Amino acid sequence: MEIELTLNGKKIQAAVSADMLLIDFVRAQGCFSVKRGCETANCGLCTVLMDDVPVLSCSVLAARAAGHKIQTLEGLQEEAEEFVGFIADQGAEQCGFCNPGFVMNTIALLRENPDPSDDEIKAYLAGNLCRCSGYDGQLRGIRAYLNWKKGV
Incomplete structure (x- = not known):
């Protein structure tokens, strides 16, 4: 599926699989400050801001981020x-x-x-x-x- 979102102020359009996690998506875009830790949404290492609200990117599908503003530490x-x-x-x-x-x-x-x-x-x-x-x-x-x- 094709998604479009704003990542650190830049419009991004990309094809993602239905099960791709947001952490994998932002890391594929070069945002390596977002780290993989527990993979159970318990450690906070993968925190990003989605529309200015902190979310754990290991528990959000990339497709759910479509149309949203995502910020990582790089931004x-x-x-x-x-x-x-x-x-x-x-x-x-x-x-x-x-x-x-x-x-x-x-x-x-x-x-x-x-x-x-x-x-x-x-x-x-x-x-x-x-x-x-x-x-x-x-x-x-x-x-x-x-x-x-x-x-x-």
Whole structure:
């Protein structure tokens, strides 16, 4: 079947099989920040934004994305650039494997709620699996970024 969607601001038209997952589609388009992890929609490594809402691309068929706007980290570099250093400063990027999912969800969170509480941050990022840092570093990094934006 033929689908058309917007990927990182660019119209894409491609033939896909009926069972092709969105993760495989975006990776075939060169978006390698989207990682394959658990393949059970439990780790968050494959997070993309579909119409500005985070979705797990390992559990969405590419055909379901037809007509939608899909964003990966490759298309959000400028937006992510401001705060990823704050996460790194807290030692929260140890192996780096989970970072794209955390960054995608943080972007979505801050678009929805520019001044979240710690509990709101934890709730929004709960679907991301990190085996290295224990999540506190990501929380401290996001909090440091928000404080920097406020001039605190």
